[in-house]
Amino acid sequence: MTSMNMVQALNSALDVMLERDANVLVFGEDVGFFGGVFRVTEGLQQRHGEQRVFDAPIAEGGQIAVAIGMGAYGLRPVVECQFADYIYPAFDQLVSAAARLRYRSAGEFNAPLTVRSPYGGGIFGGQTHSQSPEGLFTHVCGLKTIIPSNPYDAKGLLISAIEDDDPVLFFEPKRLYTGPFGGHHDRPLETWAKHPAGEVPAGYYTVPLGQASITRSGGDLTILAYGTMVHVALTAAAETGVDAEVIDLRTLWPLDTDAIIASVGKTGRCLIIHEATRTGGYGAELSALVQERCFYHLEAPIERVAGWDTPYPCEFEWDYFPGPLRVGDAIRRLMAA
Numbered sequence: 001m002t003s004m005n006m007v008q009a010l011n012s013a014l015d016v017m018l019e020r021d022a023n024v025l026v027f028g029e030d031v032g033f034f035g036g037v038f039r040v041t042e043g044l045q046q047r048h049g050e051q052r053v054f055d056a057p058i059a060e061g062g063q064i065a066v067a068i069g070m071g072a073y074g075l076r077p078v079v080e081c082q083f084a085d086y087i088y089p090a091f092d093q094l095v096s097a098a099a100r101l102r103y104r105s106a107g108e109f110n111a112p113l114t115v116r117s118p119y120g121g122g123i124f125g126g127q128t129h130s131q132s133p134e135g136l137f138t139h140v141c142g143l144k145t146i147i148p149s150n151p152y153d154a155k156g157l158l159i160s161a162i163e164d165d166d167p168v169l170f171f172e173p174k175r176l177y178t179g180p181f182g183g184h185h186d187r188p189l190e191t192w193a194k195h196p197a198g199e200v201p202a203g204y205y206t207v208p209l210g211q212a213s214i215t216r217s218g219g220d221l222t223i224l225a226y227g228t229m230v231h232v233a234l235t236a237a238a239e240t241g242v243d244a245e246v247i248d249l250r251t252l253w254p255l256d257t258d259a260i261i262a263s264v265g266k267t268g269r270c271l272i273i274h275e276a277t278r279t280g281g282y283g284a285e286l287s288a289l290v291q292e293r294c295f296y297h298l299e300a301p302i303e304r305v306a307g308w309d310t311p312y313p314c315e316f317e318w319d320y321f322p323g324p325l326r327v328g329d330a331i332r333r334l335m336a337a
Helices: 006-020 044-048 060-072 088-098 134-138 151-163 228-240 257-267 282-297 324-336
Strands: 002-004 024-028 053-055 076-080 114-119 144-146 168-173 198-200 213-216 221-225 244-248 251-253 270-277 303-307
Touching: 002 006, 006 024, 006 044, 006 076, 006 151, 006 168, 006 198, 024 060, 044 053, 060 076, 060 088, 076 151, 114 151, 134 144, 134 168, 134 251, 134 270, 134 282, 144 151, 151 168, 151 198, 213 228, 221 228, 221 257, 221 324, 228 244, 228 270, 228 324, 244 257, 257 282, 270 282, 270 324, 282 303, 303 324
Parallel strands: 024 053, 024 076, 076 114, 114 168, 144 168, 221 244, 221 270, 270 303
Antiparallel strands: 002 198, 144 251, 213 244
């Protein structure tokens, strides 16, 4: 086991798979010689060569189109979309081509491609570098969507994604890449993101898709979260003193519905957290699921804490971003209901 932050863990996953499987390729904007804007691919071109790790033009639709063709003929491409905000030019390729290929070809072809992309806020990137578009893709049949919250899961989930025979969107919380950035408007971020590194095996291992993780056991309240919001949830639960159970979903689709149902059935209360805008966000789907499956166990209305329904701000990022104060208030409301 080696201490790694998330950037190092993701780099290790790519390195392992490039060494393990000759069909794995890595490409995208600046991922080759430069090593990626966040250095996730640093050193990979030097170790594996320019035919396995290479730069692509600034044309996300073209990148995904090429990856679909590669996947259909036996390769396993890993494409880096430099920011999740830039993924929209490739939306049609992902939704109309990659996600439908297995179905429309009656299983003759599939699209085993992985699209990695830094997502979310926390680095003062403003409206064009901080978006959280995961809800757009969980709506699409045929796509899988993953968001890790820690280095160990990041490496194991990325390896699972690369080995999967279907297209996978792998969103990486840039706020957790190398450690905490910035701070809340009334206290530093370091008070709730103290452990950006974790113990990670150096070699090959997998974390299964579709399996949530209980990061904090409790009996009074269930908190559903993913990515950066897992750490917000853990801090808010500790600060309020409520015996909250925090579930890290890890994969948004396929979703571990059994873990959610079991937890809410035990606690009778449910709080959902995500940093994407509230209206039409993935939390609405989670809320509907809990309402449908756990109605007779609920002792209070389901609560959601999310980003505001505005373009992502830069100057006032920490008023937009769900933090321990807003989550703590929601926990207290639920416990008082």
